[in-house]
Amino acid sequence: MTDYELLAESPLGGIEIELDGFNITEVTDKSLVMVALPRDKFKDVESSIDKSCGLKLPEMENSIKSKDSSITLWRLQKNQVLAFFTYEGNDAESHLSGRLSAPAYYTDQSDTWAMIRVSGERSRDVLERICPIDLSPEVFSVGNVSRTVMEHIGTIIYRDADDSYVLLTMRSFGRSMLHAIEVSADNVL
Amino acid sequence: MSQTNRIKGGLINQNKTITFTFNGQILRGYEGDTLASALLANNKHLVGRSFKYHRPRGIVTVGSEEPNAIMEIGNGAYKEPNTRATVTQIYNGLEARSQNHRGPLGFDLMAITDFFSPMLSAGFYYKTFMWPKAFWEKVYEPAIRNSAGLGTLSTEPDPDTYDKGFRYCDILIIGAGASGLSAALTAASSGAKVILADEDFLMGGRLNSEKAKVDEIAGSKWAKNAVAKLGAMDNVTLMSDTTIFGVYDHGIYGALENRSSESRVDSNKPRQVNWRIYAKRSILCAGAIERSIAFGNNDRPGIMLAGAVRAYMNRFGVATGKKVTVYTNNNDGWQTAKDLRIKGVDVVAVIDSRSISRVMSIQGAEIFMGTDVVDTKGRRRLKSIQLSNGKTIDTDSLAVSGGWNPNLHLTCHHRGIPKWNEEIASFIPDRSTPPGMSVAGRAKGTMALSDAIQEGHDLGTSVAAELGYKAKNLKAASTPVVSYKIEAKWGVPSGKNRAWVDFQNDVTAKDVKLANQEGFKSVEHVKRYTTLGMATDQGKTANVLGIGIMAENMDQTMEETGTTIFRPPYSPVAVGAFAGRRRGMEFYPTRYTPSHKWSEEQGAVFVEVGMWYRSQWFPQPGETHWRQSVDREVIQTRSSVGICDVTTLGKIDIKGSDVSEFLNKVYVNAFAKLPVGKTRYGLMLREDGMAMDDGTTARLAEDHFVMTTTTANAVSVYRHLQFCHQVLWPDLDVHMISVTEQYAQYAVAGPNSRKLLEKIVDPEHDISNEAFPFMGAGAITVCDGIPARLFRISFSGELAYEIAVPTRYGDSLMRAMMEAGKEFDVVPYGTEALGVMRIEKGHAAGPELNGQTSAYDLGMGGMVSGKKDFIGYKLGLREELQRNDRMQMVGFKPVNKDDLVEKGHSMAGAHLLNLRDEPTTENDQGWISSSIYSPMLGCYIGLGFIKDGLNRKGEFVRAVDLVRNSDIEVEICSPHFYDPEGGRLRD
């Protein structure tokens, strides 16, 4: 026991903003773990995650949900998948490796990213001012995920529902990203 | 006197009056007017003075090609110069002012320059103002700049905001005239995603200005219906008031959307949006631009292009005069006369340069075939014209048509070269259009409306088909067939009278001739010598005319003469629109460290390090100078304990079975045998043998390492490692991921650092000197089970640790450690104290790793392994890099300690000289790269580079700083100023 208690803090303090047809909400209940796939173990990993969670390796820039929907795997790189899952504890790495039980390298990324969900019927109108990739609903479908750059900030964008997108930026950029979204909203709405 | 030239009809809303001012005079126009049409409605033809000669000038065109009617709009910081009145929509309260005159517009004091015109011909700059040399900068240029010119800038920051955006489509259609709308209708019917953009705020192109019927209804009505139909389709985006200004590689188009009307209502809204449009295909339907004919005094207010006269009448309900004359070399000019008559405006005469039979009869007009206009009268407004047959005709409005030039600007943005078409006497696009671009209608040289519609219609279908979309079987709109016939006419012999080619830059036919006579044969040279086509309108109405005159002068074909190169932007784009949001603090994003909020509460002074904000020092009450804060932070750290946020250092997790082998390839020193639970300093070189970056790498498990990089190189080192892995050694089992942001990392330094940490670290982790010695590393937990990493490394030279926790606990850990450290009088220190302590310890950093220094130069030659290949090994062995007289890093201290203390500045940037040498470049021995006041040594000290430095310790040299005017004697010494044995960090 020490005399000190550490308090966890989300990158944006759990911000929620409601505008006309457009909402901004920080996602605070998710963890992220990078799962690196050793070249000679792709097959092992595939069969392990299928067995443990009913998961497959998604196609590039796509995602797949586990049977119970608690884990989503994002494929942003050929040799890695990023697991996005509901977990708020301190040990996302072993939590996930326990769930997947696949022979891969796990690296906790939960604290690396600020996660902002933008949603509402105007979300695409707001995002087209900052997002250089094509978000047309038929092109960037629900479940698609991509890594790109917005306002000089490396950003992952994940479409988790019809009019809902989760933007992830490195945590230190969180305030700048939030600001960029707010400026877009001001300019558009 | 209000709107005396207004007639019935047009596409304006005559029920909605709008009030604006021109040169302070209150005027009225209607909704739908441009500033130009409203001025003409108020019988204002004289709207500006010319660039060079201050000639009175009037509105010439009806579109973005306008050379004369450029004005200052708005007031104060909002003032925007050189705005084309022909494309500016009027709004209540608009303030417009004419440019380039002293005194009132009607009596310009500078008009005297017109009488000196013989002195100001082409090339006058180069000829007249040659001598005396010194006069150029001081007398001639300021005088010329003052008298010539455009509008003036407000010199205040632009208060408007701008935005940018990204849009994707299958087919971008540029221009929403007859062919563009036809193309859009078929293309959109296929289901392809279509963007239709037009620079005008009202789509329809020339259909809005002509009387021609389309599908049996007024062309403008047909256009309106088509736009409505397209607007209702989900796969179509309409972008009016949007100029496609550039065609870039691989289907990227620059589009400037003007949203002034919105931003005037809500000043927070962007005035313009600079869109990047990604299009798989584009169809250019940009129409054509009319040109003039160069006859004597063809620049008087009241002389306009015939198509513009027609447009002002048909679209804007404005008659440009009471007694109009038409001068043309083609059939289209006659249409103006015809339309004027329909509206009941008097047409006095039609003059056609061609010796053919009259094209049609015009009621009440005298017809002169095979006749030219040779001169005109009327200073501030046209009064009469003189014909080649000697006749003089009184007229207040002359409509001139020299023919129509296909608007092929955008087809040339990838160096396409237009070709000459004799039939329409104009240049047309050849096949070298940018990949993916097709051209339809008048932009292609298809002059008959019926053909232009058919062409657009067909292209919409075929271009969609190229992308796998099938257009519906629609019928192209029908319109009466009107043929366009022309005989090229460039200049008319005009004796002493000047015949203007480029109105905006005041270039005459004579100037072009002079240039040709003086040996300028290439169109590019003539352009630059005469400035033809170099004004803000880029010669849209002038260039072809100028080329025609050149061809005649040199007795060569138009094809041989050729055009100059068209480059983006198509029309002027405000710099603000390119900058977009990136102004002031939004030039770049900002990165905050985990302890930022806490540091703000402490009143820290921040410094920008790349995008990061780092605490530079923490002023305490009573401290008036930064040095007091920094000295205190150093002394307190060295005597007890200090804490510094080092989260910004790059951190890379590297996992896999081949990591140690990989590290061996990227570091100069060996890593293969680094045991688990240990960390090691590593130096990385570039392949050319120069130092790239340094840092420590710890082994946390057999197959798990964590590398640190400098803050500045975090991104580039990661990129380099990926290169080494993916490109050079692709089969190594190595997996990298940046964890810079995953952990909040703090340096805890000073003799009491362990005692402080023992209060934070959970008791089951023994961090005593024996259990956790210097260069130890490992996973621990703190504050009751929070996972953390602890590294016993020291940049300060003290007993020190770096502790990392998940970033979510970063703020909290800082507060906890400050609380726990109270009993030791713990101090937070910033980057400045960090720098002081590293220089006291002789550690190289950014100023030393400057891309020109090898491991040997840095005194780290001993670290370099000779037993393995690594990046930079072989080229680092080059003889030149091993020479002793290279600049080598050593320490420097002043012989007289107080020298600089009195002056109050460091030695940084000083150059080193042997004692008796003059301060010249030849005598330069090296320089001081980093220098600070050392509170421990009580004097300024420095790191620097000097020839053969490692062998010169104990020698005295001069440190000369010519900028700060200081010249002191310094001793070359070891860079390890403080605790050179390193006992403190091992305690």
Add this chain to the structure above:
Amino acid sequence: MIINHPLLGPRDSEEFVYLGSTDLINRPTNWEEEASAEDFYQYQYIRENIAGDHQELWYHEQGDQSWLVVTRNTLTHEITNVELAQDVSRAMGRGK
């Protein structure tokens, strides 16, 4: 410019960082030989100045972080082929 990423499809070149010629893949392996100094010198500094198809390395920094071999015409900017550098490197016989 747009680079047609072999795994991700067309992406704006703003997401990429340019390095240089694919000559950089051929890093000499004979470091132990005295004569290799010349090979390393050639590897580091000597390049063809190609007017036409140029094979060059680009890094998808703001994307999947893969290094790519892009064949770009230096006269027209036309990009005719894009491959993963890792695949090219392996095909050239590079491994560990």
